[in-house]
Amino acid sequence: MGKHNTRLKDIADKLGISIPTVSRALNDKPDIGIETKRKVMELAEEMHYQRNEFAINFKNQQSFIIGVIIPQIVHHFFSNIINGIITEAEKFGYSVMIFQSNESYHSELKGTKTFRKSMIDGLIISLADTTDDYSHLSSLQEHKIPVVLIDKVTDRLEASKIVCNDYQGAYDATSHLIEVGKRRIAHLTGSLTPLTTRERYRGYCDALKNNDLKLDNELIRYCDLVSGEEGYQEMKTLISLSNPPDAIFCATDPTAIGAINAVKDSGLKVPEDIAVIGFSNWSMSSVIDPPLSSVIQPDVEMGEQAVRLIIEEIENIRNDKPVVFKTHVMKTALILRQSTLGKKEGVNV
Numbered sequence: 001m002g003k004h005n006t007r008l009k010d011i012a013d014k015l016g017i018s019i020p021t022v023s024r025a026l027n028d029k030p031d032i033g034i035e036t037k038r039k040v041m042e043l044a045e046e047m048h049y050q051r052n053e054f055a056i057n058f059k060n061q062q063s064f065i066i067g068v069i070i071p072q073i074v075h076h077f078f079s080n081i082i083n084g085i086i087t088e089a090e091k092f093g094y095s096v097m098i099f100q101s102n103e104s105y106h107s108e109l110k111g112t113k114t115f116r117k118s119m120i121d122g123l124i125i126s127l128a129d130t131t132d133d134y135s136h137l138s139s140l141q142e143h144k145i146p147v148v149l150i151d152k153v154t155d156r157l158e159a160s161k162i163v164c165n166d167y168q169g170a171y172d173a174t175s176h177l178i179e180v181g182k183r184r185i186a187h188l189t190g191s192l193t194p195l196t197t198r199e200r201y202r203g204y205c206d207a208l209k210n211n212d213l214k215l216d217n218e219l220i221r222y223c224d225l226v227s228g229e230e231g232y233q234e235m236k237t238l239i240s241l242s243n244p245p246d247a248i249f250c251a252t253d254p255t256a257i258g259a260i261n262a263v264k265d266s267g268l269k270v271p272e273d274i275a276v277i278g279f280s281n282w283s284m285s286s287v288i289d290p291p292l293s294s295v296i297q298p299d300v301e302m303g304e305q306a307v308r309l310i311i312e313e314i315e316n317i318r319n320d321k322p323v324v325f326k327t328h329v330m331k332t333a334l335i336l337r338q339s340t341l342g343k344k345e346g347v348n349v
Contacts, residue, residue: 006044006047006048006049006050008022008023008026008049010047010049011040011043011044011047011049014043014047015039015040015043017036017040021036021040022040025037025040025041026040026041026044026049062121062318063118063119063120063121064093064094064095064121065094065095065096065097065118065119065120065121066085066089066094066095066096066097066120066121066122066123066124066307066310067096067097067099067111067115067118067120067122067123067124068082068085068096068097068098068099068123068124068125069098069099069100069101069108069111069112069115069123069124069125069126070082070098070099070100070101070125070126071100071101071102071103071126071128071129071152072100072102072103073098073100075282076253076280076282076283076284077151077280077282077297077299078126078151078299080299080300080303081126081150081151081299081300081302081303081306082096082098082303083300083303084299084300084301084302084303084304084306084307085124085303085304085306085307086303087300087303087304088303088304088307088308089307092307092311094121094307094311097115097118097120099111099114099115101128102128103128103129103130103225104128104130105128105130105131105132105133107128108125108127108128108131108136109136112125112136112137112140113136116140116143116145120145121145121314122145122146122147122148122310122311122313122314123137123140123145123146123147123148123310124147124148124150124306124307124310125137125147125148125149125150126149126150126151126152127149127152127153127154127194128152129152129190129191129193129194129197129224129226130191130193131154131193131194132193134154134156134157137157137159138157141159144317146159146160146310146313146314146317146323147159147160148160148161148162148306148309148310148313149161149162150162150163150302150303150306151163151164151196151302152194152195152196153194153195153196154194154195155195158325159325160309160310160313160325160326160327161325161326161327161328162302162305162306162309162327162328162330163195163196163302163327163328163329163330164297164298164302164329164330164331164332165329165330165331165332166195166196166197166199166200166203166332167199167200167202167203167206168203168331168332169200169203169279169295169297169332169334170199170200170201170202170203170204170207170249170251170279170295171203171204171206171207172203172207172295172332172334173203173204173249173277173279173293173294173295173334174187174203174204174207174208174249175207175211176277176293176334176336176340177247177249177275177277177340178207178208178211178213180271180275180340180341182246182247182275183213183246184216184219184243184244184245184246184247185204185208185213185219185245185246185247185248185249186219186220186221186238186245186247186248186249187201187204187219187220187221187248187249187250187251188221188223188231188234188235188248188249188250188251188255188256188259189201189220189221189222189223189226189251190222190223190224190225190226190251190252191222191224192222197251200251200279201220201251204249218241219238219245221234221237221238223255226251226252226254226255227254227255227258228254228255228257228258228261229258230255230258231250231252231254231255231256231257231258231259231262232258232259232261232262233258233262234255234258234259235248235258235259235262235263236262236266239262239263239266239268239274244274245274246273246274246275247271247274247275247276247277247340248274248275248276248277249277249279250276250277250278250279251279252278252279252280252282253278253279253280253281253282253284253285253292253294254282255278256276256277256278256279256285256292256294256339257278257282257284257285257288257292259276260276260288260290260292260339263276270290270338270339271290271338271339271340271341271342272342275293275339275340276292276293276339276340277292277293277294277295277339277340278292278293278294278295279294279295279297280294280295280296280297280299281294281295281296281297281335282294285335285337286337290337290338290339291337291338291339292337292339293334293335293336293337293338293339293340293341294334294335294337295332295333295334295335296332296333296334296335297330297332298330298331298332301330302330305328305330309326309328
């Protein structure tokens, strides 16, 4: 008999005992005799019996699976978050299921429904840029499936959150451009629906204001997918202005890399004519020409912290303890390279 097909009934028939007796022996119950336990254990091993963990978990209403929904798996920042989630989840005996939303609310909704059918114990999610309705997440919470928001979060849902200090990172990036002598600073951003991009926009605005520089709406450009292609096209539009910018703070590194290519293709120099700084310290940032200054985020640590929060909530729910929502704000730092420093050697700040 194949090892995956052995049932409790097969062991019971061989030994001439009942199925409940076999089950109790395998679970080392005290009301089963030592000799019976020995015979059951030996035969179970001989027949390659394997416990149906799924059935056991189903009975206990626990799958030991954490669902994860992120906008883009291939994105350097999100792939590092996933690494942190998987590594930390394994320490607690949990597996991870991943779904990519592609920045689509409808895909995010589909992923949530799929995970709910899969009996996940909790969900870690980075919201899609187009998400403006959170009832699918509050519904999970109502059914005692905890939700932890990571990176792209909202203040319209009561839940634990893991974010980096987007405001401070953006403020520092814009201030750096001012410190190197730039005065007409553009901003390339995505949708302002997620709190993440709103905070980066706010940091940019405050840095200008606190340095007595006027906010010019003509210099603020919006992208749907915050991609390299959009960064290129929006930078081209900015260059074509009668009074173009001398620097740009991009809310993501892919858009910043696109902006650098647009500046160079226009016959201008980075950073002499237009300085460029990004956000997230993407893997390509250090190898493009010129290397890109950026804001680094503690992505792996964010993933690890999200797992610790979700498991804490799972355990509290199972033990009928109150769930206390927490927000962890992780620090950012500047990685300065030639796209803002010119020939000066890059430094961390």
